[in-house]
Amino acid sequence: MSELLKINNLKVYYFTLRGIVKAVDDVSLTLDKNEFISIVGESGSGKSTLAHAIPRLLRPPGKIVNGDIFLENENLTKMSDEDIRKVRGRKIGFVFQDPFTSLDPLVRIGDQIAEVFLEHELIDKKEAKEKSMKLLEEVGIPSDRYEYYPHQLSGGQRQRVAIAIAIALNPKLLIADEPTTALDVIVQDRIMDLMQSLISKGMSVMLITHDIALAAERSNKLAIMYAGEIVEFGAAEKIVEESLHPYTSGLLSSVPDLWSDKEVKSIPGNPPDLIVPPSGCRFHPRCPFAMPICREKKPPRINVNNRNIACWLYSEGVTK
Amino acid sequence: MDDDLKTIVVKHGLMSRLFSVIGRFTGWRTGFMISGMIIILMFVFIAITAPLLTPFDPTKGSSDVLQPPFTYIHIFGTDNLGRDIFARIVYGTRTILSILLLSTLISITIGMPLGLVSGFFSGVIDRILSIVMDSIYAFPSLLLAIVIALMLGPSPLNTAISIAFVYIPTYYRMIRGQTLSIKAQLYIEAAIASGTRTRKILIKHILPNLLPTLVVIFSLSAADAILTEAGLSYLGYSVTPPTPDWGYDLYVGREYVLSGYWWLSFFPGLMVVLLSVGFALVGEALSDIYNPRR
Amino acid sequence: MKLWRYIVLRVILVIPTLFILLSIVFVFLRMIGDPITAMVGMKAPPSVIAAMREEAGLNKPLIQQYIDYIFNILRGDFGITMAVDHRPVISVIMERFPATLELTIAAFIVSVLIGLITGTVAAWKRGALDSTMRLYSIVAYALFIPWFGLVLQLIFGVYLKILPIGQMSDPGLAPPHYTGVYVIDSIIAGRMDMLVSSLKHLILPSITLGVVLSGAYTRLVRNNMIDVMSQDFVLAYFARGIKDRKILMHSLKNAFIPLITMMGLQFAILLTGAILTETTFSWPGLGTMIVERIQYTDYTAVQGAIVFFALFVAVTNVVIDIIYAILDPRISY
Numbered sequence: 006m007s008e009l010l011k012i013n014n015l016k017v018y019y020f021t022l023r024g025i026v027k028a029v030d031d032v033s034l035t036l037d038k039n040e041f042i043s044i045v046g047e048s049g050s051g052k053s054t055l056a057h058a059i060p061r062l063l064r065p066p067g068k069i070v071n072g073d074i075f076l077e078n079e080n081l082t083k084m085s086d087e088d089i090r091k092v093r094g095r096k097i098g099f100v101f102q103d104p105f106t107s108l109d110p111l112v113r114i115g116d117q118i119a120e121v122f123l124e125h126e127l128i129d130k131k132e133a134k135e136k137s138m139k140l141l142e143e144v145g146i147p148s149d150r151y152e153y154y155p156h157q158l159s160g161g162q163r164q165r166v167a168i169a170i171a172i173a174l175n176p177k178l179l180i181a182d183e184p185t186t187a188l189d190v191i192v193q194d195r196i197m198d199l200m201q202s203l204i205s206k207g208m209s210v211m212l213i214t215h216d217i218a219l220a221a222e223r224s225n226k227l228a229i230m231y232a233g234e235i236v237e238f239g240a241a242e243k244i245v246e247e248s249l250h251p252y253t254s255g256l257l258s259s260v261p262d263l264w265s266d267k268e269v270k271s272i273p274g275n276p277p278d279l280i281v282p283p284s285g286c287r288f289h290p291r292c293p294f295a296m297p298i299c300r301e302k303k304p305p306r307i308n309v310n311n312r313n314i315a316c317w318l319y320s321e322g323v324t325k
Numbered sequence: 326m327d328d329d330l331k332t333i334v335v336k337h338g339l340m341s342r343l344f345s346v347i348g349r350f351t352g353w354r355t356g357f358m359i360s361g362m363i364i365i366l367m368f369v370f371i372a373i374t375a376p377l378l379t380p381f382d383p384t385k386g387s388s389d390v391l392q393p394p395f396t397y398i399h400i401f402g403t404d405n406l407g408r409d410i411f412a413r414i415v416y417g418t419r420t421i422l423s424i425l426l427l428s429t430l431i432s433i434t435i436g437m438p439l440g441l442v443s444g445f446f447s448g449v450i451d452r453i454l455s456i457v458m459d460s461i462y463a464f465p466s467l468l469l470a471i472v473i474a475l476m477l478g479p480s481p482l483n484t485a486i487s488i489a490f491v492y493i494p495t496y497y498r499m500i501r502g503q504t505l506s507i508k509a510q511l512y513i514e515a516a517i518a519s520g521t522r523t524r525k526i527l528i529k530h531i532l533p534n535l536l537p538t539l540v541v542i543f544s545l546s547a548a549d550a551i552l553t554e555a556g557l558s559y560l561g562y563s564v565t566p567p568t569p570d571w572g573y574d575l576y577v578g579r580e581y582v583l584s585g586y587w588w589l590s591f592f593p594g595l596m597v598v599l600l601s602v603g604f605a606l607v608g609e610a611l612s613d614i615y616n617p618r619r
Numbered sequence: 620m621k622l623w624r625y626i627v628l629r630v631i632l633v634i635p636t637l638f639i640l641l642s643i644v645f646v647f648l649r650m651i652g653d654p655i656t657a658m659v660g661m662k663a664p665p666s667v668i669a670a671m672r673e674e675a676g677l678n679k680p681l682i683q684q685y686i687d688y689i690f691n692i693l694r695g696d697f698g699i700t701m702a703v704d705h706r707p708v709i710s711v712i713m714e715r716f717p718a719t720l721e722l723t724i725a726a727f728i729v730s731v732l733i734g735l736i737t738g739t740v741a742a743w744k745r746g747a748l749d750s751t752m753r754l755y756s757i758v759a760y761a762l763f764i765p766w767f768g769l770v771l772q773l774i775f776g777v778y779l780k781i782l783p784i785g786q787m788s789d790p791g792l793a794p795p796h797y798t799g800v801y802v803i804d805s806i807i808a809g810r811m812d813m814l815v816s817s818l819k820h821l822i823l824p825s826i827t828l829g830v831v832l833s834g835a836y837t838r839l840v841r842n843n844m845i846d847v848m849s850q851d852f853v854l855a856y857f858a859r860g861i862k863d864r865k866i867l868m869h870s871l872k873n874a875f876i877p878l879i880t881m882m883g884l885q886f887a888i889l890l891t892g893a894i895l896t897e898t899t900f901s902w903p904g905l906g907t908m909i910v911e912r913i914q915y916t917d918y919t920a921v922q923g924a925i926v927f928f929a930l931f932v933a934v935t936n937v938v939i940d941i942i943y944a945i946l947d948p949r950i951s952y
Contacts, residue, residue, distance in 0.1 A: 062858055065745075094860030101858075106851040111872055111947075121859050170859060357754075460639045463936070467891040468909075468928055472647050475913065475921075552763055556895050559765045560910055575765055583784070587773055594766025601761035609757055 009177055009209050010036040010059070015072035017051070017058045024280035028054040028067070030233035033306075036211060036226075038177070039204055043212040043220030043241070045256065046230035049276040053102075055230070056182045056213045060097045061089050076178065095125050098171030100181040104163035104188070108155040114166045115141065115151030121173045136173075144169045144199060161192035165199070172203060179203060182213045197223055217256045221245045229253045232277050232287040238313035249314050251292045286317065294318060357610040361544075364603030372418040381409035383416040384567035391581065394588040402588040404574070405581055410588060414596055417569040421600065424485045424554055425547060431489035432546075433539075436496030443497070444504025454497070462494035466549070467556050474562040484563040488553055492546050499542050503535055541615055544608030548601045555597040571597050626941055633937045638689075640929040645688055648922055649681070655918050662916070671701060675918050697923035702915035708923035712905065716927075717799025718787060719904030722828065723893055725821050729829025730836045735871075737833070738840025742848060743867065752837060760834025764892055768827040768899035775823060783820050785901035792816040824900040828892045835888060839881050843874040876947050883939040886932055 017029035028051040036042050044052045057063050059074055061081065074081040076096060081089060093099070101107035109117060118137035122128060128136075138148035144165040146158075155163055164184055171179055181200060185193035200210055201223055214220050220227055220241070227244050229237040229252060237250040248254045255272040274291035277283050283290055289299040296317060304317045371378060387407035394402035394410070401410035439458075443451040461469065470487040477483035557563040558572030566573070571593040578589025655671050663671075672678055675698075676687065691698065697708035704711075741752035776784035783789070787801050794804035794813045802821065805814035847853065847870045856866045897906035905924055912920040 060858060062854055064854070090857075090860050090862070092860070093858055099855075099858035101851055101855055103851060107855045109852045109856070109869055109873070112869070120861065120865075124859070124861050124865070167855075170855075356750075456635070456639060457643075460636060460643055463887055463932060464640070464643070465887045465890040465894075465928060465932070467894055468925060469647075471909070471913075472644070472925060476648065548761060552761070555763055556765070556891075559895070560898065562913075572763075572765075575763075575769070579765075579769065582769060582773070583777060585777075590766070590769055594763055594769065597763040598758075598761050598766060601763070602758055605757040605761055609753060 007037045008035055009038045009040070009077060010211075011073075011075040012059075013073045013075075015055070015058065015074065016070045017054050017063065017067060018070050019054075020066040020068065026279045027233050027282065028279055029058065030282075032072075032230075032233070032235050034228055034235060034238060036178070036209055038209055039207065040226060041201065041204055041210045041212070041224045042226040042228060043214055043224040044228045044230055045214055045217045045220045047215060047276050049232075049279065050230040051233040051279075052213045052215075052230045053182050056099075056180050056211065059178075059180060059211075060093050060099060062093075062099065091125075094121055094176070095174045096176050096178065098174075098176040098179045100164070100167050100171050100179070100184045102183040102186055104160050104167055104184075107167055108163055110155055113152050113154055114158070115153075118166070118170050118173055121170055125174055137169075140169045140173055141166075145195070160188050161196065164188065164196055168196070168199060172208070175206070176208065178209050178211065180211045180213070183215070184212075185219075186215075193219075217253075218260045229256070232282055233279060234287060234315065235313070236288065236315050239311060243312065249309065249312055249319065250288075250316050251294050251318070252288050255291075286315075354610045354613060357606045361603050361606030361608075361610065364599060365607065368418050368422065368600055368603070371415055372422050375415045375419060378415050379409065379412040381412035383408060383412040383569040391586050391589075394592070401592045402586075404578065404589050405586075410574075410592055413569040413574055414571065414592055417571045417574065417593065417596070420481060420564065420568060420570050421551060421554060421597075424481055424488065425550055427482070427485035428488040428492070428550060428554075429543060429547065431486060432492040432496050435489070436493040437500050437535075439493075440497040440500025441504055444501040444508065451501075455501075458494040458497050461490070462498070466491045466553055470553055470557050471560065471562055474557055479561075479563055479565050481564055481568065484554060484557060487557065487562075488550050491553060492550060495542060495546050496539075499538055500535065503538060507534060537611075537615065541608060541611045544604050544611060548605035548608060551597060551601045551604065555594075622945070625944055629937055629940055629944075633933055637930065637933050640933060641689060641692060641926060642685075644922070644925050644929055645685060648925075649684075655916065671916075671918070674701060692926060697926065698919035700912070700917050700920045702912065702917040702920065708920050711908065711920060712923060712927050714799070715903060715905050715908045718801075718902060719893055719897070719906065721787075721800045721802060721821065722824055722896060722902055722904060723889055725825035726828035726832060726892070726896070727889065729825050730832035733829065733833035734836030734840050737837045739844055739867065739871065741837070741841040742844035749841075752841065756834045756837040756841075758834070759830050759837070762831050762834075764827060764831055764895040765899050767831065768824070768896060771823050771827055772900075782823050784823065785820075787820050787903060788813065788816040789820075824896050824902055827899070828889075828896040831892055832885070832889060835885060839878060839885070840874070843878050843881075844870060846877075847874045876943060879939055879943050879946070883936045886935050890928060890932065 012032060012034050015029055015032045016027070019026040019028055030051075032051075032055060034042075044055060046052045054063070054067065057067075058069055059076075059081065061069070061084075063069065069082055072082065076092065079092070081092065084092070108114065112120075115134065115137050118140055119130070119133040122133040122136055123130065126133075134151070138151055141148045141151065146162055146165055146169075150158070155166070158166070168179075168181075168184075171181075179200070184200070185196050188196065197219070200212070203210060212220060212224065217227075217229075221244070224241045226239065227237075227241045228235050229244075229250060231252050237244065237248065237253045244253060245257065248257055252272070255270070258268075258270045259272060261269050272291055277287055277290070283300075285301050286292070286295075286299040286304050289295045292299065299317050304315045305320055306313060306315045307320060308314075309319055385408065387403070389399070389403050390407045391405060392399050392403040394400060396402075399409050399411065401414065403409055404413070439454055443454045469491050473487035473490055474483060477486060554563065555572035555575070558570045559576045561573070561576065564570045564573060574593040575590045575597075578586070578591075578593070582590045655675060655677060656668060676684060679687070695709060697712065700706050700708055700711055737752045737755060741749045772784040775782040787793070792813050794801055794808050794810060794817070797804045797807050801817035802814065805811075805817050850873075853866065853870055856869060861869075893904065894906035894909065896902065897904045898910055901907070905928065909921060909924045912924065
């Protein structure tokens, strides 16, 4: 079976004093081995929550209220705390968004990598250090910087260290939550090259990003998220060629193109309140194609030519 | 333009703040708040109704010397001069609460204007005042109170002044901080509105917003001030006999306690602890609302 | 090399604060009339008071007094005691200081131990345990030292008779003087019996002061730990599959550094508590010295002790700042 990750009907809610925030509301998707998938969406779409939910890294008041997450037939949501701890690092690697806060400021970078080896494998300190040095070189940092503290490195370098830590044990799945948002474009490119190279090493990568252009460039599959739901899911190339969901089209046309005079259109309106989301299809207040039914009922999730889509435009057999 | 100013006023208004506070009373905070308030109100009640609670005069001795407690006549027993300890505690409540009130008034009267001036004008005045206040703040509180009490002589009024001095920097800092933050907020917004009106708005604004923080600071420092006052009178620098004072009674009772007459010191000291806990509970509940930690 | 520069800089920076502290003590002691009249009051005829004032140099113009005061302190001259013994104040202070040091350090250790445990438990577990620890923190700090100490003395000294209620050691078992800190001196002298006696006497006072202090320390540890644990890198540790205990250690290390600076602020509270603890347990330290000398209306000794306290606080803060700089790799000097 080439299926690596299977998420079924996942619901993640935040129980805050202001109300229950339905950050992830019934999300399902699958990820195969050696696949690069990007979850794309605006801030507040729930993509980051989704990423954190998989290795159960949710902070209170967030909770998984429904659904299952299978990693190679192991149900991550129903595992004991000790079991999920063993999965983290060994089978799932996680890269955080802000490289300036995701490394322990008091521990040398080399030691932070070594600690992962020492925790999960039965090797001695010397061997762990050797492995860590090699890993540093692999991610593009000279191994003589082993003794450096995080604050002595640039943002891009710190993120490389974070990636090194995440891939140290050759996990099957690498989840990267907006890893390049805090960095400049050139550095971004290099980091993305690094991440893409991991596919050939037998890993699958799940990238969380708001940048659809970046996602389309690098991924096999795209999942477009809006207001806690996945509205479109399919092969990246095909989605760029012909996007089906109005939101996806909106995202694609808001990407400025250096080489043409194409008009840049932004999506009107603001992301919705997830405590009291809009009725029916959550995108309807901002959708240029909204029909009366969109306001009343939630569109069913259907498959159109290998594309998973949730939109009334396609459910009644109406073509664009 | 006046409408813009009005919106600024409403946004920082007291009422909206009040409502958001009440909504956040959940769980343990309510428990703390209620128990603390009960304790405080109980003591206030005792202070007010003192003569109704006990027939005895706390300053008059009798021949019933060193009577044990838990009897019908002398609930807390009597001391070495035959005075009813329960009476001394009841009237002692008046002593401690009046000193507390007075010292807080003095602290605020001196600390607030200074803090306002410091935050408002900044510059050299602020620098000098801050350094002086920080130094006083860093000074061990009891020591400071002792020095002042020594100079002024023992009396309830002088005790209030000594204690007031210890907490002036606390109020000063708080007012100064509030002034600075409101100044920053309002300057940004008022830049859009008018120009010269800002100063008057500032003053009109800082005061209502100060009230909640003031209450928090008061409850927290009251807990501490009670301990300082008791410490002061325990060492003998506060009131003169026969004024009933818990700390002083604890001191006097000591030489008898270790011979077995434990009630002389135990009950007065217990009251100090209780009253301090009461204020601290309220202070803790309130301060958690204003500086919540997730 | 660079560390020396930082230390020197820090020491230089504390000088204005020192001046202000000294000046504050000076001003406060002369605010209302003069200190001798205030202290002696009705206890002696005016001629005696006048003689005492002359002896203490209080008849000189204020400016002169201030200059003398500052200069003398800088030279380490705190004057001569005015009471019976007429000795240099500084010697009396130095005799008593080690006892205060012994008590303070012991109490500090107790409070840190309690505080670390309760604070960490509160921060790690949150929920009901957290509220309980907050309650503990409030009640512990409110335990009026003379009362709490008395209760302990009653229980353990009078009723159970297993611990002594005062003094630093049993009569005859005081160790020979090397440092003045009985525990250390006993060890140097190699006398087990003296060591045991000193430790037994240290237990009740250090627990009294330590528990009260732990009230403040618990809150500090809890708040700092929560702050640290809400940071990304702690979540990152979880993401790496590191064991809970290790994550706790890492968090503590990160919380430790801001904790140290705040410990400096706690120092004033420590000294305040020490005064009350010493008087309650007849502990022959600086606290009891001040109280005694006030009773003898020994103005120079009282002023000297207060100045010493103030200087001690300032110096400790500088030391803590330097330790902070050494421990935090992010600070460059």
